[in-house]
Amino acid sequence: xxxxxxxxRVWLATGYTDMRRGFPAWALQVQEVLKHAPLxxxxxxxRGRRGALTKVIWHDSLGACLFTKRLERGRFIWPxxxxxxxxxxxxxxxxxxxxxxxxxPQETWRPTRV
Numbered sequence: 001x002x003x004x005x006x007x008x009r010v011w012l013a014t015g016y017t018d019m020r021r022g023f024p025a026w027a028l029q030v031q032e033v034l035k036h037a038p039l040x041x042x043x044x045x046x047r048g049r050r051g052a053l054t055k056v057i058w059h060d061s062l063g064a065c066l067f068t069k070r071l072e073r074g075r076f077i078w079p080x081x082x083x084x085x086x087x088x089x090x091x092x093x094x095x096x097x098x099x100x101x102x103x104x105p106q107e108t109w110r111p112t113r114v
Contacts (some may be wrong), residue, residue, distance in 0.1 A: 004090040010043045011036065012088060015081035018045040019053055023066050026057050034085050039064070043093065051075030063066070069097055077101045 004010075013034055021029070026046070027038035034044060039059040046055050054076050056067040076096060079086045088102060095102035 004043065005041075005092070008042055008090070010045065010088050010090060010093045012045045012079060012086045013047075014079045014084060014086060015047075016049040016051075017055075019046075019048040019055060023064055024041070026055070026066065027064070030057060045093070045096075047076055047078045051078065071099050074099050077103065 003055075003089040011034060011103065013029070018063075026044075029046070030036055030038040030044045036042065036044070038044070038057060041059055043060065046057075046059045047053070052071045052075055054069050058065045058067070076099065088096070095105050
């Protein structure tokens with residue numbers, strides 16, 4: 001994971017999005033649908049229809065970056081379409097990209113001494 005500078009917000013576009021676009025179309029999606037400036041330095045996350053693919057747009061003052069992650073098994077936990085736009089913390093983004101439920105992360109297994 002690329003370290004996220006302090007003060008950067010992470011925005012999730014609820015629902016699903018067509019994943020076949022290039023950066024200009026993603027930037028337009030951020031501007032028109034999410035109502036944010038795509039070159040603001042914040043991270044904007046989108047999920048595909050099946051839920052196993054996500055793309056993140058980020059402008060790091062030098063240029064625009066478009067990251068893609070596909071889960072081999074499972075789906076990304078995403079807010080419902082009725083929520084509109086959701087902001088999460090960088091730590092929650094780390095959980096989300098790992099396939100963990102970022103809304104309520106829980107320890108599911110604890111090693112025991114033998």
